[in-house]
Amino acid sequence: MTEQQILQADIVEKFRNRMLANGKSRNTVKMYSYVSEKFLEFIGYDKSKINMEAVEKYKEYLVIEKGYSKSSVYLHIRALEAFFTFLGLNELSKLKPPKRPQRVPTYLTDEDVRALIKNAETLRDKVIIEMLAYTGVRVSELCHLKLSDIDLNRKSIRIRSGKGDKDRIVLFKDNILTDLNLYIHEIKSQNPKADFLFPTKRSKYISPISVERIIRKLAKSSGIDKKVTPHVLRHTFATSLLRNGADIRIIQVLLGHSSISTTQVYTHVDSNDLRKSYERYAPNY
Numbered sequence: 001m002t003e004q005q006i007l008q009a010d011i012v013e014k015f016r017n018r019m020l021a022n023g024k025s026r027n028t029v030k031m032y033s034y035v036s037e038k039f040l041e042f043i044g045y046d047k048s049k050i051n052m053e054a055v056e057k058y059k060e061y062l063v064i065e066k067g068y069s070k071s072s073v074y075l076h077i078r079a080l081e082a083f084f085t086f087l088g089l090n091e092l093s094k095l096k097p098p099k100r101p102q103r104v105p106t107y108l109t110d111e112d113v114r115a116l117i118k119n120a121e122t123l124r125d126k127v128i129i130e131m132l133a134y135t136g137v138r139v140s141e142l143c144h145l146k147l148s149d150i151d152l153n154r155k156s157i158r159i160r161s162g163k164g165d166k167d168r169i170v171l172f173k174d175n176i177l178t179d180l181n182l183y184i185h186e187i188k189s190q191n192p193k194a195d196f197l198f199p200t201k202r203s204k205y206i207s208p209i210s211v212e213r214i215i216r217k218l219a220k221s222s223g224i225d226k227k228v229t230p231h232v233l234r235h236t237f238a239t240s241l242l243r244n245g246a247d248i249r250i251i252q253v254l255l256g257h258s259s260i261s262t263t264q265v266y267t268h269v270d271s272n273d274l275r276k277s278y279e280r281y282a283p284n285y
Contacts, residue, residue: 035079136237139230
């Protein structure tokens with residue numbers, strides 16, 4: 001590695017440390033550091049080549065050669081904005097990322113969710129599905145849940161250092177209280193010193209990838225054709241709240257969104273609801 005490359009690698013490391021010091025989530029730090037490193041590789045580790053033309057060529061590279069979607073390019077440009085601000089290149093700190101497409105989130109029917117819960121192979125897997133479907137927590141938040149975060153009496157869960165490094169309280173219904181209680185007793189009987197809600201033999205807590213595998217396998221065995229992920233269950237939770245009449249600001253708080261605009265993606269309606277509403281409210285000329 002040349003002296004110039006060592007210097008650039010040091011810049012990325014300093015950028016990473018600055019983000020951590022400013023309270024950025026570890027996922028954001030990892031993503032932004034990766035993007036910055038890849039951009040520097042693209043321009044040959046030459047800081048003097050960082051300009052608008054280089055950014056445009058990098059966008060073309062991501063779209064044409066790498067086949068990245070608009071959403072992925074959007075994330076790359078946001079990461080570069082932060083990196084350029086750190087470097088003091090203020091003229092490049094306000095880039096124009098492509099607009100992200102506003103797609104209707106994939107969500108499951110009530111029957112689909114019931115099938116997932118019913119077909120769970122173990123109590124642990126059942127509780128995982130129930131927690132995601134009844135609380136709307138992110139998969140990373142689920143994996144990091146500790147036994148001490150759960151209040152069975154109040155039927156509430158404290159999410160610590162969620163996205164944006166914010167704490168919040170989420171609630172759950174009586175529907176999962178029995179299963180959750182049994183599961184916690186099972187965990188404590190196996191390991192009285194257990195700390196996390198979903199520990200594994202190899203690590204302190206289950207990984208998001210493992211949760212995704214569990215859900216994917218369960219969806220297949222339940223005959224669900226849609227691609228089911230932990231985030232789809234989060235979408236399902238939000239959609240169900242909205243359909244049942246919850247105020248969007250309540251949904252915002254429960255999901256842990258900083259901005260109401262993020263929550264508004266859930267204000268969609270399915271075709272059946274649209275037809276019913278149209279038949280009820282359409283004018284009769």
